[in-house]
Amino acid sequence: MNTLELKLEIFDKLKSVEDESLLKKIMVLLKTIDKKEIYHLSEYELNMVKEGEEDIKFGRVISQEQLDKEDLEWLSKQ
Incomplete structure (x- = not known):
């Protein structure tokens, strides 16, 4: 699976997630890759x-x- 296919699969799965707690955890993970953010x-x-x-x-x-x-x-x- 290439990068684009992986992104699309993740996006498709995210669209169906209703668990707010899980979404918040995912957001925290995604924020850690923001190079401008200071840890x-x-x-x-x-x-x-x-x-x-x-x-x-x-x-x-x-x-x-x-x-x-x-x-x-x-x-x-x-």
Whole structure:
């Protein structure tokens, strides 16, 4: 299915949706692709960024290879 066909199929399905909650969720998703819109970080997200910057500043980092290894170990335990 090419892009145009996909858009048309989505449009056809949207025309029949009556669930206002679902439509609002779709609108939120679509708004996130608007390049002009500025995303404002939540307080939690801002704190996570600050913690990450502090980790870098104080050398609390690991290599990508080490992270991949830890991920594999964690996933194998699941």
